[in-house]
Amino acid sequence: MVLSVNEARDKALDAAEQLFYARGIHAVGMDDVRARSGVSLKRLYGLYPGKDALVEAVLDRRDQRWRERLTAYVDKAGDPRARVLAVFDWLALWFAEPGFRGCAWINAFGEAGATSPAVAAQTRLHKQRFAAQIAEWSAAAGQPAEVAEQLFLLAEGAMVTAGIRATVAPAHAARAAAAALLRQD
Amino acid sequence: MVLSVNEARDKALDAAEQLFYARGIHAVGMDDVRARSGVSLKRLYGLYPGKDALVEAVLDRRDQRWRERLTAYVDKAGDPRARVLAVFDWLALWFAEPGFRGCAWINAFGEAGATSPAVAAQTRLHKQRFAAQIAEWSAAAGQPAEVAEQLFLLAEGAMVTAGIRATVAPAHAARAAAAALLRQD
DNA sequence: TAGCGTAGAGAACCGTGGTTCTCTCCGTCA
DNA sequence: TGACGGAGAGAACCACGGTTCTCTACGCTA
Numbered sequence: 149m150v151l152s153v154n155e156a157r158d159k160a161l162d163a164a165e166q167l168f169y170a171r172g173i174h175a176v177g178m179d180d181v182r183a184r185s186g187v188s189l190k191r192l193y194g195l196y197p198g199k200d201a202l203v204e205a206v207l208d209r210r211d212q213r214w215r216e217r218l219t220a221y222v223d224k225a226g227d228p229r230a231r232v233l234a235v236f237d238w239l240a241l242w243f244a245e246p247g248f249r250g251c252a253w254i255n256a257f258g259e260a261g262a263t264s265p266a267v268a269a270q271t272r273l274h275k276q277r278f279a280a281q282i283a284e285w286s287a288a289a290g291q292p293a294e295v296a297e298q299l300f301l302l303a304e305g306a307m308v309t310a311g312i313r314a315t316v317a318p319a320h321a322a323r324a325a326a327a328a329l330l331r332q333d
Numbered sequence: 334m335v336l337s338v339n340e341a342r343d344k345a346l347d348a349a350e351q352l353f354y355a356r357g358i359h360a361v362g363m364d365d366v367r368a369r370s371g372v373s374l375k376r377l378y379g380l381y382p383g384k385d386a387l388v389e390a391v392l393d394r395r396d397q398r399w400r401e402r403l404t405a406y407v408d409k410a411g412d413p414r415a416r417v418l419a420v421f422d423w424l425a426l427w428f429a430e431p432g433f434r435g436c437a438w439i440n441a442f443g444e445a446g447a448t449s450p451a452v453a454a455q456t457r458l459h460k461q462r463f464a465a466q467i468a469e470w471s472a473a474a475g476q477p478a479e480v481a482e483q484l485f486l487l488a489e490g491a492m493v494t495a496g497i498r499a500t501v502a503p504a505h506a507a508r509a510a511a512a513a514l515l516r517q518d
Numbered sequence: 519t520a521g522c523g524t525a526g527a528g529a530a531c532c533g534t535g536g537t538t539c540t541c542t543c544c545g546t547c548a
Numbered sequence: 549t550g551a552c553g554g555a556g557a558g559a560a561c562c563a564c565g566g567t568t569c570t571c572t573a574c575g576c577t578a
Binding site: 170171172174175249250254255256257258259260261262263271272275294297298300301302303304305306308309311312313318321322324325328329 | 355356357359360434435439440441442443444445446447448453456457460479482483485486487488489490491493494496497498503506507509510513514
């Protein structure tokens with residue numbers, strides 16, 4: 149079975165993403181990625197110059213997919229206020245997925261943020277995009293910027309807590325708080 | 334200079350805590366701990382059976398100190414409502430400390446939570462204690478348990494975000510959200 | 519003062535993991 | 549059909565880090 153470059157890249161990224169997320173970055177060896185993906189070490193190093201580059205590629209693709217899934221869900225909601233709250237409903241769905249282990253960027257930042265500028269930068273970029281998306285939906289619902297920032301903090305707290313406690317409940321608590329914070333007028 | 338067992342333990346824990354927090358656990362070698370603490374490798378391994386045990390001891394001592402510092406600050410506040418909000422004022426002070434890099438347990442959990450049951454358990458215990466403390470202060474201010482949980486999520490979100498963005502602002506945003514969430518009647 | 523035990527410095531040992539290299543196979547093309 | 553080139557399997561290489569061991573110095577005690 150001969151894989152095209154794109155097929156090999158996909159398989160490598162799939163395997164690496166699953167392994168890094170489940171075990172943490174440093175706990176996964178390149179040989180683990182090879183074993184799960186079926187892509188030989190030689191080809192892995194042809195696709196990516198090294199483990200660092202693979203980590204970056206994984207985080208980059210995950211960022212796109214994560215935000216696409218979120219926006220696809222929110223776009224199904226009706227009025228602006230419901231769309232803001234839908235963020236937290238989607239968090240509940242995400243937290244309930246088997247193997248959920250918190251936010252991949254928060255985990256990666258805790259592990260490598262201090263030693264890898266690339267990981268730190270990707271984390272900041274991802275979180276900034278998420279915050280900007282919340283701000284956009286929040287503004288559409290007539291909310292001031294301060295509220296958007298508060299909603300973002302609730303979402304972050306829910307992700308972290310759901311990961312540590314391995315439970316969906318924080319999403320519901322955060323949703324209730326969000327509903328209470330939204331200005332009525 | 335001959336150090337007593339307790340003196341050597343303190344020096345080892347001080348050095349290990351600073352290094353682990355600043356760089357992450359796996360990025361710090363036992364020889365780094367030896368270099369910073371001045372405690373020889375031989376003695377380090379006499380005090381703690383291995384790196385894992387040292388990590389546990391560091392997190393354990395930090396848990397006690399962290400909660401002591403928080404409660405000491407909150408205890409200076411007056412009425413129950415002010416005491417609840419004082420939690421977020423203290424977070425602002427903490428975030429502003431030089432070298433602040435987020436919550437040590439969240440970072441450790443992201444790095445080793447999946448592979449080290451001890452780290453995972455210590456993280457859960459620490460967060461449970463923090464949540465219980467907030468619940469206690471919150472209840473004293475006449476707030477229902479749901480609000481306490483929401484305040485906890487705000488604090489967690491603020492810690493994570495302050496760590497990633499390297500700014501104090503999340504503490505202020507979380508404080509404003511907390512003030513808005515507290516029931517008035 | 520001689521011997522003992524402890525402690526430090528630092529080398530040594532050993533497994534792990536990132537990266538590279540070798541060998542072989544197989545499909546392609548002249 | 550035979551040479552070539554890319555790809556996989558897996559060994560090899562090499563650095564790093566956790567852990568242990570050796571050697572030496574020094575203080576205490578009989």
